[in-house]
Amino acid sequence: MNVWLAIIGMALLTLAIRASFLVLGRRWVFPSWLARALHYVPVAVLSALVVPMALAPGGSIALSWQNPYLVGSVCAGALAWYSGRTLPALLASFVLFAALRYFA
Amino acid sequence: MSSISPGLAGARDTVPMLVGAAPFGLIFGALATSSHLTPAQTLAMSLLVFAGSSQFIAVGLFAAGTALPVLWLTTLVVNLRHALYSATLLPYARDWPLRWRLPLAFWLTDETFAVVEHRLRSGMVAGGAAYWLGSSLAMYGNWLLWTLLGIMVGQGIPGIAGWGLDFAMLATFTAIVAPQLKTRPALAAALVAGAVALWLRALPYQGGLMLASCAGIATGMLLDGKRKEAA
The missing domain is CATH 1.10.287 (Helix Hairpins)
Structure with a gap:
């Protein structure tokens, strides 16, 4: 397989997807129901990304305190929620994750 | 807040995302070069495609000898969520010239979307494009740097993929979504x-x-x- 051709194709496809709506500019106005729907894109997509990674890191569901991915991400989320500061929340969760992984 | 330029503010607000993406760049550089890609091809993928999850999947498909159309179809499907991001940000960017919208679209990652959407929604009056550009360039530079480091050191560190570095992205996304x-x-x-x-x-x-x-x-x-x- 031609790796370079593969990479160029991937690059063009990815750009086309990312530019799909942004290239439209003023030529298209969203109907109001769609604008309302897009309001929930960040929360929905991020939750859909995060939940399986936290609850089933190896593929099967691990609902347990011994699952460092679950405990660590709950810690990151809770600290970010209470403090509103992302970076300290992240660093604390990294420490907890490492501790659980290597000492638990 | 008001004392620094919008571009720098965008980069600064993206710092937590940089921390989350760094291990992925490192693992990608290491895996790709120890798999089927040359260092130049590995770096080119980060430079031109700039989409972490599809880059990882592509490395797996290269190793399996997958046909080109299947690889491209997979890229399309895996990156489809970016169309949602593109649509979500259009109302803020509609009046910007295409020479701004096109490069910003090229750099539209999960992380930059999360940071920029949050800022624009909470009512950024001026400097939105510069803020977005600052976030984009921070993510891009970070991704290239860590891919390069992965290419250089990765093959010397066996088993780096099993270190649990993937937790960094999980924690970052959780910390963004929880306050929302x-x-x-x-x-x-x-x-x-x-x-x-x-x-x-x-x-x-x-x-x-x-x-x-x-x-x-x-x-x-x-x-x-x-x-x-x-x-």
């Missing part, structure tokens, strides 16, 4: 999206991710409509 769950429709959207994604996690091409996202969006919208009627 302050209204009932947002919370419901998150719970439904999360539950459906967990349920459908075995679907190929991250199909579960798209279906779960749509289910979450529909839930949020439905409750949002009810709340407005009640008010």
Whole structure:
């Protein structure tokens, strides 16, 4: 397989997807129901990304305190929620994750 | 806040995302070069494609000798969520010239979307494009740097993929989404999206991710409509 051709194709496809709506500019106005729907894109997509990674890191569901991915991400989320500061929340969760992984 | 330029503010607000993406760049550089790609091809992929999850999947498909059309179709499907991001940000960017919108679209990652959407929604009056550019360049530079480091050191560190470095991205995304769950429709959207994604996690091409996202969006919208009627 031609790796370079593969990479160029991937690059063009990815750009086309990312530019799909942004290239439209003023030529298209969203109907109001769609604008309302897009309001929930960040929360929905991020939750859909995060939940399986936290609850089933190896593929099967691990609902347990011994699952460092679950405990660590709950810690990151809770600290970010209470403090509103992302970076300290992240660093604390990294420490907890490492501790659980290597000492638990 | 007001004392620094919008571009720098965008980069600064993206710093937590840089921390989350760094290990992925490192692992990508290491895996790709110890698999089927030359260092130049590995770096070119980060430089031209700039989409972490599809880059990882491509390395796996190269190793399996997958045919080009299948690889491209997979890229398309895996990156489809970026079309949602593109649509979500269009209302803010509609009046910017194409020479701004096109490069900003090229750099539109999960992380930059999360940071920029949050800032624009909370009412950034001027400098939105510069803020977005600052976030984009920070992510891009970071991704290239860590890919390069992965290429250089990765092969010398066996088993780096098993270190649990993937936790960095999970923690970053969780820390972004948690503070946004302050209204009932947002919370419901998150719970439904999360539950459906967990349920459908075995679907190929991250199909579960798209279906779960749509289910979450529909839930949020439905409750949002009810709340407005009640008010």
